[in-house]
Amino acid sequence: MTITERKTSLHRDIAPQPTVRKGRRDSQLRAAILFLIPASIGFVVFFAWPAVRGLYLSFTDYNLLRPPTFIGFDNYLAIWSDPVFWNSLKVTLQYVVMNVGVQTVAALGLAVLMQRFTRSMVVRGVIMLPYLIANVIVALVWFWLCDYNLGIINAALDFFGLDKVGFFGNQDIAMGTIAMVNVWRHLGYTSLLLFAGLQAIPKDVYEAAEVDGAGEWRVFRSVTLPLLRPVLAFVLVVTVVGSFQIFDTIAVTTGGGPIDATRAINYYIYQRAFERLDFGYASALAVILMIILAGVALLQNKLLRANESDLER
Amino acid sequence: MKMNRVAILTLAAIPLVLTGCSTAASSDSASGTTLSYGLWDANQAPAYKQCAADFHKANPDITVKVEQLGWDDYWNKINTGFVSGENYDVFTSHLANFPEFMLNKQILPLDDYIKADGVDLKGYQPGLADLWKGDDGKQYGLPKDFDTIAMFYNKQLTDAAGLTADQLATLDWNPTDGGTYEKAIAHLTVDKNGVRGDEAGFDKANVATYGLWMENSGGSDGQTQWSFLAHTTGWDETNGAWGDKYNFDDPKFQSTIDWWYSLVEKGYMPSFEAQTGIGWSDQLTAGKVAMASNGSWMTGAVFGATSDTFTPAIAPTPVGPSGKRASMFNGLADNISATTKHPDQSWKWVKYLGSVECQSVVAKAAVVFPAIPAATDEAIAAFTAKGIDVSAFTTQVADGTTFLYSITDHRSDVSALVTPAMEAIMSGKAKASSLTAVNDQVNALFK
Known part of the structure; x- marks a missing residue:
């Protein structure tokens, strides 16, 4: 090991033609550029340019049908005093807390169960199944299952003598219902990610814990959780950011109602842009959402120290 | 027309199946003009495709491509089409969207054409033509059907x-x-x-x-x-x-x-x-x-x-x-997009859509009530033939008890x-x- 290292460094010292190396670096650069071009085209055309243009539009009054006119910070000032915007932030946050909270805990439980009791591909496949169904279909099916008069869930509640529940029609319950529908869909996917993280934890630390006489809960708390942290952090960042952008389930079921109970920020952006043709205002909302999401992701990364693992010491 | 969200979604799924077999532009008219025409109601698409075929027979130099999309996609396509310039030449319009299009000058007024061709706006069920009058007093659409x-x-x-x-x-x-x-x-x-x-x-x-x-x-x-x-x-x-x-x-x-x-x-x-x-x-x-x-x-x-x-x-x-x-009393009409390169041909098609010829084809499909009284009667007859008594709807028109969408x-x-x-x-x-x-x-x- 040390010998080869010394050899290469020796080589480097006496390398006679630096131009050759420069040439090689150039050719690597050229190859790199070649490989990066397809991805960059996509990035520039579908992300960077729309983002820049969106930022510009957020400072304009733009109804799509007439050219945009620059109005400075007027959109942002209007948003500041828009009660629907503040409400949309509130209900979005409710959704994120319910969705990510329940989903992460349940997925963690499921992942631990999988790791402990089964290696079966069939079980893993079945757990993934809901994730393979399109969002809109999932939402529609639950919407119908939950129907007050014709849905099987309320029929069952009625059968057992319980009061019927307007899962999507009750102002206090609707957002929770939507959060749970999406937990149902994403649970398997999330738990598979966590399961992969669990598998990466070396067996010997568990053996050591066992030798030390640690119980099941203690092992989970002091071994599994800390060692799973980087994966957990990744999963949390992805699910929180994704969850903030809840749209399709709402669009298919409640359409933002009852009243404003499920008018989440992304749905409000859509309505402002495509229903009310207020693209300037909608762009400003989108910029605000982007800033919030960037902040949340950064904060999570910092708090959870996502880029370091307790395994490397 | 307004439908509930689920119905729209269900309908929206239909075009995915239908577009596969929708009209391909006939190649024999390569020298002539090809117009694109849009509508959202899958139930009416067959009747309007029939109208397009009949229209082509009468006007061999104009071919009309009929496209049907679900409600949401339909309006998104039209709104973005105004900006990109790639839009339908003629499209079925709704009163909920008409004011925005008219005020932003995205659709063409028809008055000159109406005058030149001597189209009689009184030939429609009373009131329907007024729905399509802009705040500038100009006529932007010829009524083709109504609902009560x-x-x-x-x-x-x-x-x-x-x-x-x-x-x-x-x-x-x-x-x-x-x-x-x-x-x-x-x-x-x-x-x-x-x-x-x-x-x-x-x-x-x-x-x-x-x-x-x-x-x-x-x-x-x-x-x-x-x-x-x-x-x-x-x-x-x-x-x-x-x-x-x-x-x-x-x-x-x-x-x-x-x-x-x-x-x-x-x-x-x-x-x-x-x-x-x-x-x-x-x-x-x-x-x-x-x-x-x-x-x-x-x-x-x-x-x-x-x-x-x-x-x-x-x-x-x-x-x-x-x-x-x-x-x-609500009704649909066809608007001509300001982005069209063939306004004259588009007008010909719009005029045909609002004519007895096309509307009696629509009437026989028994889906909606055509705006022309004679064709309305044909539609009532077509409904009756299906065993449906629609007099509860038409009595409002006959008694003059309708009011217009605001x-x-x-x-x-x-x-x-x-x-x-x-x-x-x-x-x-x-x-x-x-x-x-x-x-x-x-x-x-x-x-």
Whole structure:
């Protein structure tokens, strides 16, 4: 090991033609550029340019049908005093807390169960199944299952003598219902990610814990959780950011109602842009959402120290 | 036309299947002009494809490509098409979007063409042509069909309640005690133990069959929900066509809404909570409700669901304090996009779409009522041939009891303000008087 290292460094010292190396670096650069071009085209055309243009539009009054006119910070000032915007932030946050909270805990439980009791591909496949169904279909099916008069869930509640529940029609319950529908869909996917993280934890630390006489809960708390942290952090960042952008389930079921109970920020952006043709205002909302999401992701990364693992010491 | 969200989604799925076999531009007319034409209603697509074929036969140098998309995709395509310049040359338009298109000069006025070709706007059912007049007094569309509102009911349930078709056709209503309309609704409501809504011991917490369906709050126009009641009190939504003042603060309107919500409290109509979900026509088919107000465009769907337990029938809306019935009179027309490179040919096609030739093809499909009286009669005959009596819809036109959809600027903003407020009222969280404050916000849009 040390010998080869010394050899290469020796080589480097006496390398006679630096131009050759420069040439090689150039050719690597050229190859790199070649490989990066397809991805960059996509990035520039579908992300960077729309983002820049969106930022510009957020400072304009733009109804799509007439050219945009620059109005400075007027959109942002209007948003500041828009009660629907503040409400949309509130209900979005409710959704994120319910969705990510329940989903992460349940997925963690499921992942631990999988790791402990089964290696079966069939079980893993079945757990993934809901994730393979399109969002809109999932939402529609639950919407119908939950129907007050014709849905099987309320029929069952009625059968057992319980009061019927307007899962999507009750102002206090609707957002929770939507959060749970999406937990149902994403649970398997999330738990598979966590399961992969669990598998990466070396067996010997568990053996050591066992030798030390640690119980099941203690092992989970002091071994599994800390060692799973980087994966957990990744999963949390992805699910929180994704969850903030809840749209399709709402669009298919409640359409933002009852009243404003499920008018989440992304749905409000859509309505402002495509229903009310207020693209300037909608762009400003989108910029605000982007800033919030960037902040949340950064904060999570910092708090959870996502880029370091307790395994490397 | 307005449909509920689920119906739209279901319909939206249809074009995915249909576009696969939609018209390919015929190649023999490579030298001529090819026009693109858009519509959203899959039920009408076959009739309009037939019109396009007939039109091509009469005008061999013009080929029309008919494309049908689901409601949401359709409007997104048109809105973005105005910007990109790649749009339909001619498209089926809706009054909810027409003001925005007209005010932003995205559609062409037709007056010069109408004058040059001597098209008689009086040849349509009265009033329909006015719907498509801009605030500049110019005509932007030729009406092609219309719809009115009536009550769909399950005859088996009304028979069981001892209500005859004649009784249902002569109900009266007022916002104070609901008149015989409310009495009929109460009698049609049945709880879990079989007790009717107007009988002692009625359990309003456990209703098996509601007398009337709510179908959301109706938003800012209540087209199928409350507009046919409110207008019989003498109320108008705005101060006229292209108005700048809404009247949601009018006590006549607010008392109508308060009465409407009282049906929920009495257990005759599902609460907002209980009606969110599967759409009204499926609830009617399933026997969860005896009667529901809706538009003539739903006739095909409702009668298509006939089963052992569901015998559909239609009654006209009740007579109100004015001594007359009322129904919103809404209709579609074709607009020419300002982005078209072939305005003259597009006009030819628009004129053909509004002509007797094309509209009698549409009439025979028995989906909508054509705007030309002669073709209207053909459609009625086509419905009758299918065993459907649509006189409850057409009586409003014959008696002149229709009123027009209120066209104003800011329609979508008005809807965004009023809909949550109406939902709060229908959820029992607010009184109809709360609309006064909302109305101020609405009218502020026009300042």
